[in-house]
Amino acid sequence: MAGVELCEPIQLYNILNQARKASRLAERNYLCLIDARTKREYDESHLITAIRMKQDPSDVLPYPVEIVPGKLYMGNYIQACHQQIQKDLHIQAHVNVSEEVDTFFPDDSDQVLHISVPDSPEADMSPFFSDICHFIDSHTSHGAALVFSTLGISRCSTVVIAYLMHSCRLYLKNAWSYLQRCKSNIRPNRGFVQQLSEWEARLYMATITNISEPGY
Known part of the structure; x- marks a missing residue:
C-alpha cells in the first residue's frame, strides 16, 4: 500500500537490503525517495551506492x-x-x-x-x-x-x-x-x-x- 514515511538513513539502507538475492533498489516501482540531507551528507553516506545499482535484478547484490x-x-x-x-x-x-x-x-x-x-x-x-x-x-x-x-x-x-x-x-x-x-x-x-x-x-x-x- 502506498504511503509516506520518514526514516533515518540507517533505516532506509536496511530496508533496501532486506532481499536475499537482489537489492530492492532494482525494483523499478519500489519507492520515490526524497532525501532531506545536504548534498555533502548524501555524498558521504553509503546510500550513494544506490546510484551504482543496475536495473537487472540478477546483477544486483544486496549489501x-x-x-x-x-x-x-x-x-x-x-x-x-x-x-x-x-x-x-x-x-x-x-x-x-x-x-x-x-x-x-x-x-x-x-x-x-x-x-x-x-x-x-x-x-x-x-x-x-x-x-x-x-x-x-x-x-x-x-x-x-x-x-x-x-x-x-x-x-x-x-x-x-x-x-x-x-x-x-x-x-x-x-x-x-x-x-x-x-x-x-x-x-x-x-x-x-x-x-x-x-x-x-x-x-x-x-x-x-x-x-x-x-x-x-
Missing part, C-alpha cells in the same frame, strides 16, 4: 545490513567476498563465523577473526563472545567491521546480539528486537539462543529475558 552506523555491518559469505562492498562500506576487519575461509583478507591477518563453528544446536560459540566484542571494538576506530556467516542468518546474528549486549549494554530481548529491525529474518538456532541467555546472566548477574516466549 550487508548496518547495525551500528559506520562501525558494524552484518552479512553473508558472498557479501564478505565482494571487493566493491568492502570498499563502499569502508570495511577494515572481518569477523568470520562460518566454516569457509575468508577470501578478502588473508586468514592469518590481524584484520580477520575466524571462528569456525557449524550452524548446529550442539555448537558452542559462547567461549568466543568476549574475544569477538574486543576484536570489533579494537578494529572500528577508523573504519567498520563486517560480521558474517554462510547465509547471514544464524551464527552471525548470534554474534552481533552478543556484541550489542556487551558493548551497547542491552538486555537480550532489546538486542534481539533491535537487530530484528535491521534484518527481519534473523534466526539463531536454539543452542545459540540458550548461550545468549547465559551470556545475559553473566553480564547482568541475572536472567532478564524469557527465551521460552514465542519469537525466540
Whole structure:
C-alpha cells in the first residue's frame, strides 16, 4: 500500500537490503525517495551506492545490513567476498563465523577473526563472545567491521546480539528486537539462543529475558 514515511538513513539502507538475492533498489516501482540531507551528507553516506545499482535484478547484490552506523555491518559469505562492498562500506576487519575461509583478507591477518563453528544446536560459540566484542571494538576506530556467516542468518546474528549486549549494554530481548529491525529474518538456532541467555546472566548477574516466549 502506498504511503509516506520518514526514516533515518540507517533505516532506509536496511530496508533496501532486506532481499536475499537482489537489492530492492532494482525494483523499478519500489519507492520515490526524497532525501532531506545536504548534498555533502548524501555524498558521504553509503546510500550513494544506490546510484551504482543496475536495473537487472540478477546483477544486483544486496549489501550487508548496518547495525551500528559506520562501525558494524552484518552479512553473508558472498557479501564478505565482494571487493566493491568492502570498499563502499569502508570495511577494515572481518569477523568470520562460518566454516569457509575468508577470501578478502588473508586468514592469518590481524584484520580477520575466524571462528569456525557449524550452524548446529550442539555448537558452542559462547567461549568466543568476549574475544569477538574486543576484536570489533579494537578494529572500528577508523573504519567498520563486517560480521558474517554462510547465509547471514544464524551464527552471525548470534554474534552481533552478543556484541550489542556487551558493548551497547542491552538486555537480550532489546538486542534481539533491535537487530530484528535491521534484518527481519534473523534466526539463531536454539543452542545459540540458550548461550545468549547465559551470556545475559553473566553480564547482568541475572536472567532478564524469557527465551521460552514465542519469537525466540
